[in-house]
Amino acid sequence: SVWPPVDAVVVDVGGVYERLAGVGLEYGPVFQGVRAAWRRGDEVFAEVALGEEQWAEAGRFGLHPALFDAALHMAGVGPEDEEPGPARLPFAWTGVSLCATGATELRVRLSPSGAEGISVLLADPDGVPVASVDSLVGRPVAAEQLTASSQLMFTVEWDRVATEGMQGAASQVQWAMIGSDDLGLTAALETAGQDVVTGPEPAALAGSPDVVLVTCASDPDSGAQDLPSTTRHLAHRALGVVRVWLGEERFAGSRLVVVTRGAVAAVSGEGVPDVAAAAVWGLVRSAQAEHPDRFVLVDVDDVSVSSGVLRAALGCGEPQVAVRSGKVLVPRLARAVAPAV
Missing domain, CATH: 3.40.50.11460 (Rossmann fold)
Structure with missing residues (x-):
C-alpha cells in the first residue's frame, strides 16, 4: 500500500522491451505493459497496465493474460550495466492464488524464492491484493531456440x-x-x-x-x-x-x-x-x-x-x-x- 516502495531505486524502463527482444523475447503492443519499475536489494517492483483497448475485455478473465505476463517482465531485466543472460521461460508454478478479478492495472513485487525461483505479489493501484505466486521457477532458453521454434509452427x-x-x-x-x-x-x-x-x-x-x-x-x-x-x-x-x-x-x-x-x-x-x-x-x-x-x-x-x-x-x-x-x-x-x- 506504500507506493513507490520505501528506499527503492528507480529503474529506467524505456528500453525494457528492446533488451528483452535482444534475448529472443519479442512482445507485441498488447503485452508491453510495464510502465515503471524500482529495485530494493534483491526485490523488484513494477507498475504494469493494460492499454485502453483491452480494458473492456479484462472482465472476461480471472487475470488478463497480457497483464499477468507483463507483471513478470521485469524478472528478466537486470541492471543496465549488467550483461543480459539468456531468456527464462516459466517452468514450474507453486502456490498460485487469485484474490480479485478484472484488474486493468497492477502493482508488482518480485522477490527471490528458493535457489531458482521468484515469488510474485500483485495488488491493485490501492494496494489491495489481486494475486500471488509462492514460487515461479524458470528455465533458460537460447534466443536461437526461440527463433527456430517460431519457424516450425504447423497447422492441420x-x-x-x-x-x-x-x-x-x-x-x-x-x-x-x-x-x-x-x-x-x-x-x-x-x-x-x-x-x-x-x-x-x-x-x-x-x-x-x-x-x-x-x-x-x-x-x-x-x-x-x-x-x-x-x-x-x-x-x-x-x-x-x-x-x-x-x-x-x-x-x-x-x-x-x-x-x-x-x-x-x-x-x-x-x-x-x-x-x-x-x-x-x-x-x-x-x-x-x-x-x-x-x-x-x-x-x-x-x-x-x-x-x-x-x-x-x-x-x-x-x-x-x-x-x-x-x-x-x-x-x-x-x-x-x-x-x-
Missing part, C-alpha cells in the same frame, strides 16, 4: 483422398448400429443391400460385427442455452460406449465408428456448428492414442451420406475422416503461414 489441413477402389474394401463386412441412428446411416447401407444389425448398446449385439456404428450428434433445435448439458450428455454417452467396447474381448477385431455431424471445421470458412460433438472427438482421439486401430471418427455434413461414401471413408484406413459434399477428407499437418500485417 484437411486433404481430399482418392476413394476409387476403396468402396469395395469395406463392402463385404458385417455392419451393426447401436443406439439411435440420427444421421440415416442404416437406411443408406440397407438401400445398398447391406445387412445392418441393430442394438441399444454394444453388449446387446450378437457375435462380433466387423464395423459397429454409433452416432453422436446434437439436436439442431436444442439451442445454445442447452450446450453445457448437451456436451455432458454426448461425452458421457461416448465414454460409456468406449468403456464397454474395450471391455468386451469379442470386439477385439472389430472397429467402433463414431459418426458426428459438424464437429470439426474441415474446409476453408467452415465453422463448428456442433460444439458438443466436438468434445466427443477429443475424447475418442484420446482413446485412439491408447488403442490404435480400434476406433474411427467420421464427421459428416448436411448432405445425405451414401453407402458408397461411408464405405470409402472406412476403406481409406484413416482413424479420422471428414465427409464434405460426398468427398472424403483426412487431416494432415501443414506448415503454418503467418498472416500478413
Whole structure:
C-alpha cells in the first residue's frame, strides 16, 4: 500500500522491451505493459497496465493474460550495466492464488524464492491484493531456440483422398448400429443391400460385427442455452460406449465408428456448428492414442451420406475422416503461414 516502495531505486524502463527482444523475447503492443519499475536489494517492483483497448475485455478473465505476463517482465531485466543472460521461460508454478478479478492495472513485487525461483505479489493501484505466486521457477532458453521454434509452427489441413477402389474394401463386412441412428446411416447401407444389425448398446449385439456404428450428434433445435448439458450428455454417452467396447474381448477385431455431424471445421470458412460433438472427438482421439486401430471418427455434413461414401471413408484406413459434399477428407499437418500485417 506504500507506493513507490520505501528506499527503492528507480529503474529506467524505456528500453525494457528492446533488451528483452535482444534475448529472443519479442512482445507485441498488447503485452508491453510495464510502465515503471524500482529495485530494493534483491526485490523488484513494477507498475504494469493494460492499454485502453483491452480494458473492456479484462472482465472476461480471472487475470488478463497480457497483464499477468507483463507483471513478470521485469524478472528478466537486470541492471543496465549488467550483461543480459539468456531468456527464462516459466517452468514450474507453486502456490498460485487469485484474490480479485478484472484488474486493468497492477502493482508488482518480485522477490527471490528458493535457489531458482521468484515469488510474485500483485495488488491493485490501492494496494489491495489481486494475486500471488509462492514460487515461479524458470528455465533458460537460447534466443536461437526461440527463433527456430517460431519457424516450425504447423497447422492441420484437411486433404481430399482418392476413394476409387476403396468402396469395395469395406463392402463385404458385417455392419451393426447401436443406439439411435440420427444421421440415416442404416437406411443408406440397407438401400445398398447391406445387412445392418441393430442394438441399444454394444453388449446387446450378437457375435462380433466387423464395423459397429454409433452416432453422436446434437439436436439442431436444442439451442445454445442447452450446450453445457448437451456436451455432458454426448461425452458421457461416448465414454460409456468406449468403456464397454474395450471391455468386451469379442470386439477385439472389430472397429467402433463414431459418426458426428459438424464437429470439426474441415474446409476453408467452415465453422463448428456442433460444439458438443466436438468434445466427443477429443475424447475418442484420446482413446485412439491408447488403442490404435480400434476406433474411427467420421464427421459428416448436411448432405445425405451414401453407402458408397461411408464405405470409402472406412476403406481409406484413416482413424479420422471428414465427409464434405460426398468427398472424403483426412487431416494432415501443414506448415503454418503467418498472416500478413
